[in-house]
Amino acid sequence: MHSPPASRSLLRPEQTASGAPRVPLLLDMQLQGALLPTVNQGPMAYAHAFLSPENAVLHPPAKVQRLKRLFL
DSSP: OOOOGGGGGGOOOHHHHTOOOOHHHHHHHHHHHHHHOTTTHHHHHHHHHHHSSSHHSSSSSHHHHHHHHHHH
């Protein structure tokens, strides 16, 4: 197994902060994988994250009610 050329390797945030060359597309792809739910889950993952009883109490009630109206 060989490693990809340095210009195509995925850089970690601490590497980019240190001044190493960045590959914006690869960093964007890494962030999306960490922040966005999978395609198959879509909006329902967001609804569950914010509207489930244990999570809804962590957010302002008016915002939770507005989000509920948008989903229903």
